[in-house]
Amino acid sequence: MQPRRLATLLLCVALVSSGGVAMSAPAAGQELVIANEADLTVLDPIRIQEAPTSFVAGLVYEQLVRRTHEGKIAPSLAERWKISPDRRTWTFTLRKGVKFHDGSEFDASVVEWHFKRALDPREGSVFRGQFSVIEKITVLDPYTIAFTLTAPNVAFLDFVMLTNGAFIPSRRAFETLGAEFPFKAVGTGPFRWGQWVQGQRVVLERNPAYWGTQPKLERLVIRPILDANTGVVELETGGVHYLMRANRDDITRLEKDPRFVVYRVPTYRARFIELNVSRPPFNDLKVRQAVNHALNVPEIINALASGMAAPVDTILPVKSPFHPAPGTYTTYPFNPERARALLAEAGWQRSAGGLRKGDQTLRVTLHSPNGRYFADKEISEVICNRLQTLGIECRVRVMDWSAFLDDVRSGRFEAAFLGWNQSSGEPSLFFDALVATGGRGNYAKYSDPALDQVLKEGLIAFSEGRRKLLYARATDIVNRNAWYVPLSNELKIAITSSRVQGYVHSAPLTDFVPVWMK
Amino acid sequence: MWQYIVRKAFAAIPVLLGASLLAFLILQLAPGDPARLVAGEQASEDDVELIRQRLGLDRPLHIQYLRFLQSVAAGDLGRSIRTGRAVRDEITARFPYTMELAIASLLLSVTLGVIAGVLAAVRPNTVYDYGATLIALTGISTPTFWLGLLLMLLFAYYLGWLPASGRGGPLWTVAGLASIIMPAIALGTPSAAIISRLTRSSLLEVLRQDYVRTARSKGLAERVVVLHHSLRNALIPVITVVGLRLGALLGGAVITEQVFSWPGMGTLIVTAISSRDYPTVQGAMLVVATVFVLVNLAVDLIYAAVDPRIRYE
Numbered sequence: 001m002q003p004r005r006l007a008t009l010l011l012c013v014a015l016v017s018s019g020g021v022a023m024s025a026p027a028a029g030q031e032l033v034i035a036n037e038a039d040l041t042v043l044d045p046i047r048i049q050e051a052p053t054s055f056v057a058g059l060v061y062e063q064l065v066r067r068t069h070e071g072k073i074a075p076s077l078a079e080r081w082k083i084s085p086d087r088r089t090w091t092f093t094l095r096k097g098v099k100f101h102d103g104s105e106f107d108a109s110v111v112e113w114h115f116k117r118a119l120d121p122r123e124g125s126v127f128r129g130q131f132s133v134i135e136k137i138t139v140l141d142p143y144t145i146a147f148t149l150t151a152p153n154v155a156f157l158d159f160v161m162l163t164n165g166a167f168i169p170s171r172r173a174f175e176t177l178g179a180e181f182p183f184k185a186v187g188t189g190p191f192r193w194g195q196w197v198q199g200q201r202v203v204l205e206r207n208p209a210y211w212g213t214q215p216k217l218e219r220l221v222i223r224p225i226l227d228a229n230t231g232v233v234e235l236e237t238g239g240v241h242y243l244m245r246a247n248r249d250d251i252t253r254l255e256k257d258p259r260f261v262v263y264r265v266p267t268y269r270a271r272f273i274e275l276n277v278s279r280p281p282f283n284d285l286k287v288r289q290a291v292n293h294a295l296n297v298p299e300i301i302n303a304l305a306s307g308m309a310a311p312v313d314t315i316l317p318v319k320s321p322f323h324p325a326p327g328t329y330t331t332y333p334f335n336p337e338r339a340r341a342l343l344a345e346a347g348w349q350r351s352a353g354g355l356r357k358g359d360q361t362l363r364v365t366l367h368s369p370n371g372r373y374f375a376d377k378e379i380s381e382v383i384c385n386r387l388q389t390l391g392i393e394c395r396v397r398v399m400d401w402s403a404f405l406d407d408v409r410s411g412r413f414e415a416a417f418l419g420w421n422q423s424s425g426e427p428s429l430f431f432d433a434l435v436a437t438g439g440r441g442n443y444a445k446y447s448d449p450a451l452d453q454v455l456k457e458g459l460i461a462f463s464e465g466r467r468k469l470l471y472a473r474a475t476d477i478v479n480r481n482a483w484y485v486p487l488s489n490e491l492k493i494a495i496t497s498s499r500v501q502g503y504v505h506s507a508p509l510t511d512f513v514p515v516w517m518k
Numbered sequence: 519m520w521q522y523i524v525r526k527a528f529a530a531i532p533v534l535l536g537a538s539l540l541a542f543l544i545l546q547l548a549p550g551d552p553a554r555l556v557a558g559e560q561a562s563e564d565d566v567e568l569i570r571q572r573l574g575l576d577r578p579l580h581i582q583y584l585r586f587l588q589s590v591a592a593g594d595l596g597r598s599i600r601t602g603r604a605v606r607d608e609i610t611a612r613f614p615y616t617m618e619l620a621i622a623s624l625l626l627s628v629t630l631g632v633i634a635g636v637l638a639a640v641r642p643n644t645v646y647d648y649g650a651t652l653i654a655l656t657g658i659s660t661p662t663f664w665l666g667l668l669l670m671l672l673f674a675y676y677l678g679w680l681p682a683s684g685r686g687g688p689l690w691t692v693a694g695l696a697s698i699i700m701p702a703i704a705l706g707t708p709s710a711a712i713i714s715r716l717t718r719s720s721l722l723e724v725l726r727q728d729y730v731r732t733a734r735s736k737g738l739a740e741r742v743v744v745l746h747h748s749l750r751n752a753l754i755p756v757i758t759v760v761g762l763r764l765g766a767l768l769g770g771a772v773i774t775e776q777v778f779s780w781p782g783m784g785t786l787i788v789t790a791i792s793s794r795d796y797p798t799v800q801g802a803m804l805v806v807a808t809v810f811v812l813v814n815l816a817v818d819l820i821y822a823a824v825d826p827r828i829r830y831e
Contacts, residue, residue, distance in 0.1 A: 182603075200685055227779070230682065
């Protein structure tokens with residue numbers, strides 16, 4: 001009797017435990033269907049710039065380093081790296097035994113080939129300008145490679161190694177695929193290329209030879225769904241399991257539905273009104289300050305974009321580890337009286353026809369895209385409306401994106417609703433581009449030698465404490481000059497079916513490796 | 519007959535040239551620089567200039583247009599600025615889907631439109647007539663995207679009968695057929711409404727003709743009088759409109775394709791226009807214009823076949 005009882009007990013334990021495993025572990029052959037905002041364009045890393053393509057590329061390709069959910073930089077294809085004492089040379093020790101999806105070996109020669117290609121003007125790289133900080137690439141041995149920069153730069157990893165252009169593709173794929181290379185991603189990542197049916201779906205399969213943790217899902221199916229309403233219906237009818245955008249009302253509704261989980265987190269997507277200091281009326285500091293005081297930004301953003309964007313008072317995203325503490329930099333609290341006084345000090349007197357200085361009337365045209373950023377047109381209209389209450393003759397000029405970009409880049413604007421997206425909160429990615437003399441996104445041609453000096457120091461300072469101080473000073477200089485009206489940081493949103501398990505939502509990383517379906 | 523076809527085909531050449539020139543000029547006149555868009559928001563001026571040279575956008579307009587025509591004559595529609603893929607491949611990958619959607623919508627609209635039109639004409643000023651008028655007015659006035667969303671809510675969300683969006687596969691499969699039903703209804707409804715109104719008025723006019731009175735006085739059944747003797751003549755103007763509607767369906771597919779994530783030309787054209795992808799827009803416009811010209815040619819031929827008077831002229 002005794003052995004039989006024991007056997008029965010053991011059998012029960014085995015059944016229960018196997019049942020337990022079956023309940024918590026993913027079943028074989030699982031797939032996750034993701035709605036993407038658009039179809040892919042080109043998968044050649046040096047030409048990837050749209051978010052929908054970048055999203056898929058990030059699942060197939062890898063970079064030498066990666067970001068963690070906490071925003072820290074961690075090893076990926078490079079196991080470790082070091083900076084030379086003069087801060088100009090970065091040496092990476094590469095991971096051994098990594099293979100591309102086509103079976104070719106990953107080593108320093110591939111990394112060298114890729115970055116040299118990204119710098120070659122004949123290759124059509126959109127990262128050539130950004131990567132031109134690289135002066136020389138030296139392969140020290142098959143698994144060690146050094147990048148010498150034109151000038152010291154402690155933000156090199158953010159500036160170069162964490163961009164789309166730093167995804168390392170297979171050299172063999174480049175040589176064998178020929179004209180098809182830009183349309184098939186062959187990388188080293190946890191998912192490998194399956195199929196792309198244009199306009200319909202992209203299928204990525206689990207990479208069984210992945211060097212890191214194996215994905216739990218067998219397959220990812222990425223469907224381009226252009227219309228936000230259609231995406232929501234697809235999610236609700238089980239056609240997709242993971243959605244990256246929806247209308248505000250739908251999100252509020254889905255949040256209350258137990259069949260779905262809504263995730264939101266502030267990201268490094270800054271939205272602001274850029275005031276053009278190169279032409280009147282915003283060449284006058286007092287007018288810029290007046291406009292800043294005249295707008296109740298938190299009220300406007302919360303009314304038009306609550307749940308989709310968070311109001312801010314700096315151009316550096318609040319999630320940045322270098323964002324200064326409140327109270328340590330100049331701000332412009334909502335104060336219409338102060339705004340009026342500043343305009344009067346600037347010589348603008350109220351009259352029947354608005355604000356006048358001699359024979360001039362205070363007129364402002366606010367350039368706005370339509371749908372490029374969340375509620376851009378609506379926010380612009382409210383801003384203009386508020387400025388009108390102050391007596392400023394304000395008009396919103398809503399434009400098609402390409403025409404808008406043309407006007408803004410040529411400096412043909414007085415004020416413009418603009419955004420700056422980065423994949424991390426590294427402050428130089430914002431300040432050097434937006435406000436340094438000659439910066440890539442410095443469309444209003446701001447120039448302040450004192451600020452340039454601070455930003456230069458920010459790129460060579462090793463200590464995090466020192467950098468924090470420098471960027472706090474930069475924040476204050478920008479705000480004191482009132483070059484911008486900072487508006488918001490857009491949130492990163494994901495809505496998943498409640499069957500989706502193991503998903504962690506964070507600003508720096510979208511990772512499907514630990515995800516499985518209940 | 520062949521002479522007629524050849525003459526019509528030659529007449530199509532200036533139409534196609536005009537369409538391509540128009541597409542080219544409209545895009546060139548629209549503000550926005552494709553080189554800037556390709557280069558990205560964060561590119562430097564030097565990079566933008568390099569890209570402009572690489573794309574050949576630094577050349578004078580007439581040279582750009584002539585080069586385009588030269589390539590078209592050689593069967594090459596150029597390369598997409600946005601993706602670098604051959605425009606011919608981009609169009610080949612998507613055009614069949616737009617055509618299948620347009621044809622499905624046309625079949626649906628002709629069937630529904632003619633039935634509703636005949637019913638309204640044979641029973642004028644009755645509940646059938648008023649009902650058909652009301653449905654037709656609603657059909658014409660309803661925006662396609664809104665109708666699409668309503669259909670999606672009803673058939674996909676509440677009833678769960680049809681997939682919400684996407685193309686389920688080839689049309690001979692159940693999944694494929696199920697996936698085209700809603701987009702075809704959404705796209706075809708305004709055409710069905712127009713065809714029904716036209717059939718009604720045209721048939722009403724024919725039914726008043728002397729030969730119809732003669733047919734009736736011979737003692738023919740009303741069904742035979744309407745379907746055999748009157749409808750054939752009444753459908754002559756409808757044929758022209760059906761041809762024109764196919765063009766409208768190809769154009770209207772842009773919105774329907776967006777709503778239903780249908781992988782056709784509409785989505786391709788919208789993306790190409792917003793990114794100032796000149797070669798793709800020009801190529802797509804040329805293909806759509808060619809189809810339009812061919813359909814009109816077919817309509818002319820059918821017309822000649824149906825109405826002998828046209829041949830004699």
